[in-house]
Amino acid sequence: MIQDEEEGPMHSRHVVLSGCSSGGKSTLLAELGRRGFAIVPEPGRRIVEEELRGDGSALPWVDLKAFANRALSLAANDRHDVPEEAGWVFFDRGFVDAAVALQHATGRAAAGVLTAYRRYHERVFLAPPWPEIFETDGERRHSLAEASAEYDRLLKAYRELDYETVILPKVSVEERADFVLRTLR
Template identity: 55%
Template sequence: MNRFVAVSGCSGGGKSTLIDALAARGFATVPEPGRRIVGELRLERGEALPWVDLAAFARRAIAMAIEDRAAAEAMPGWVFFDRGVVDAAVALAHATGEDVVAPLARAHRYHRRVFLAPPWPEIWTGDSARLHDLGDAEAEYARLAAAWPALGYEVQVLPRTSVAHRVEWMLAALGAASST
């Protein structure tokens, strides 16, 4: 069984908040590559920002997500990823039309269940790392919602409920009641 669990889906759908709550419960977590890249590049005035060069951004996110998976081998128990290789590959395919999703997904598998945060207009906000609008986020979600099952994953759409309930629902779906 693969213990690496991907949390994917709509920008602004509560993924990072969910990952933070899992970390607070003692689970190993990996932060979103995209937010880390934006943070680094904004300081450097880099060109590989998603709103400047989506393809360059996605390539960098793929490389970071692959490094994250390798580093996670040393983490004990369940490891929860805020996005990952598939998300970045879907972004690259969208930006360039390149056929990268299936080969990358085969080489870098996650647990058979992937959790998707649906569009949730009531909590969606833009910020310094999310300059696109809700319509763009919904289109991104549609691409991811199509990609994951096509890659052989069982998609579990996260309920629009409290963070605590999302955590419990997700752990029950995995049969993972504790971090140990």
């Protein structure tokens, strides 16, 4: 089903998992994929992997504006390339996250950037900061404090954009997946 302006975001089967870096989003995405749902990996991770193999000019810790612009483009392509299907499609972040990063880097309002894009499902699931599982690595270099500040920006932006924000509980990945699916019923 293709979403048009008359159908609105509730009819979209494209669901975003967003929130704090290292909050368990990718693990949850993998669990939903294991259960047979269509999944789309995080644009930012894919960009960082590519940039680390190349000149590294669009890394978030080098040039956040360039990184956010690439993430916005990649997320828009992901959304375009994944048709609305009978079942749920889960996105690890999306173009709203990229627009919020661009706003943070440039001051350009995320709402203005997003007018060109169809909305995701009205419910967005946010992973809160979870210090007990937080880790950095070669692709995720920011601190828990920086990740928590990003979470606060995302929570505020999704609410201002009239998405229903659902905070994921700090439970096992299986219980989180059950929670997401139960919430979408």
